[in-house]
Amino acid sequence: MNKAIHMSLPDATTPTDPSANIVSVRGITKFYGSDVHALEDVNLDFPTGQMTTLLGPSGCGKTTLLKIIAGLLETTSGEVMVKGKAVTSPGPERAFVFQDFALLPWATVTRNVAFGLELTGVPLKEREAKAKSYIDKVGLSGFEDKYPHELSGGVRQRVGLARALAVDADVLLMDEPFSAVDEQNRRKFQEDLLHLLSVENKTVIFVTHSIEEAVYVSDQIVLLSPRPGRIHSIIRPELDRSSSPDDIRRDKVYLDTVEEIWGNIREYLD
C-alpha cells in the first residue's frame, strides 16, 4: 500500500507553474550577519489550495523561511515568487499568523481583528462588520470588546488567525500557531483550522515542530534539516480526510507516516 508519496525536490532550474503553485522559492540562502548560516539553497513549491508544513527541530530555520516568504526578512540570495512574480516585501496575497500572537495590547479583539483592514484604509463600519464575521467564524463571539491581556493563549491565537483571515489573502503563513496552546485545545484547534480552511479555500504554509501535528493537518510536509536549514525530504501523507478526526489519528497511514518522519529526524539528530 502506498502510504506516502515522496516527491523529487524541485531544483533551481525547474520552471514553476504559477497556476499550480501559488508560491515558489528558488535558491534561498540566508545568513544572519556573517556567521549564522540559517538556510542553504532552499527550493520549494507550494501548491495552490493546499496545506504545506515546514517541519523540523527548533533552530533549523523554519521561522526564517516563513518570514522570507512573507517579505519580512531579506534573503542573502535566492528569490520568492508569488503568483509568478518575484516579491521582496509583504503583499496583499499573503497574511501572517505570528507565533507570539503580535496583538495590540491597547486594542480590543474587534480592533485587533480589523487591524489589517485598518492599515489598508477600509472604512470603519465596513471593517468592523468584516471583523465581526471572522470573529464568529473562529469561535470568538462574545470576546469582541475584550483586550488581549484578558484572554488565554489559545483565544489570543484565534484573534491572530481571524486578523489574518479578515484581510482575505490567498496565502496564510502560520508560525507555530498552536505552540502556546495546551494539548487538549491544540487538537480542537487543529480540527477547527482544517474545517475553516476547507471552507475558506486558502493556501497555507504552516510551521510546526510537532510531527503529529504536521501529519494530521498537511497535504505536503517539508522536512528541514538543521543548521544550515536545507530540505531533507518532502512527504505527502495520503490521509482519508473524510473520516472522523479520531479515526484519522488511528489510521495506519497516519501512524506510519509519523513513524517514518521520526525515523528521518533521528537520522540527523544522531
Added chain:
Amino acid sequence: MTTTTSPGVVSAESSEGTAGLKLSGLQLRLISIVGFFLAWEISGHVPISPAFPTFSGTMMAMFEMIFDGSLFLAYFETLKPLLLGVGISAFFGVTIGVSMGLNKKSRWLWEPIFVVLQASPVAALIPLITYAYGIGITAKTVAVIILASPIIVLNTYKAVGNASPVLVQMSRAFQGTRMQEIWKVIIPNAAPVIFAGLRLGVAAGFIGVILAELLITPTGIGDIISYNRSIAKYPHMYAAVLSIIVFSAVMVGMLEKAEVKYFRPEKKRGQ
C-alpha cells in the same frame, strides 16, 4: 538639592497611589493619609522644634490664605510659568524624543545635550538664568524647561527606541506604511513610558518653578514660603508647602487619568 527634590518625590509616590482605585486600596490609602496627619499633629505638639507647626495650625493658616485670596494670587503667579514651561517641555520633549527613537542622526544631535542636562546639578544653574533672562516670567519658564525637559526627552526616546519589534513586524506584514507603523503601533506602544516621563517632568517642573521663585524672583508660592519663613509664620509657610505638594500630586494624577483614557483603555478594567 536634597530639600528641593522632596516635592517631586512626594508627588511621584502619590501618583502611583492613584493607579488602581479599589475600595480596599482606597481605604488603606485613607488610613495612611490620616495616620500621617495624626503623626504630624502629635509631633507638632511635642514640639520637635519651634519652627515646626501642628497639622491643625497649618490647616488654619491654609484656610486663612484661601479666604483672603493670597493663595490664589500666588498660584496664579506660579502657574503661568509652570504651565507654559511644562507645556513647551512636553510638546518639544516628546517630539524630540520620538525623533531620537526613530532616527539615528537626531539621536546624535540631541542625546549629548539632554544627557548632560539631566546629569548636571541644574539647580545650581538657576541663578545663572537670571543673567540671561532677567527676573521675569521668562526666567522662571526657562527654569521649568531646564528641569522638566531632559526626563521627558530621554524617557520618550527610550520608549520609542525599544518599541516591540514583533508589533512593528506585524504592522509591516499587514502592509502598514512607515507613518502608520509610527502612529498606530510605535507611539501607542511607547505611551506608558512616555507618560511616566511626563509625570516625572511635571514633578520636576514644579521643582523648577519653586526654585526659581526662591532663588530668582520672590513671587508666587515660593514667595509665600520664603516670606513667611522670614517673619517666622511657620504654619503659613508649611501650608504653602503642603498645598504645592497636593497640587503637584493632583496634576500628576490627572495626567495618569488622561493617559489611561486616551492611550491605555485596557487599563481601565482592573484585574
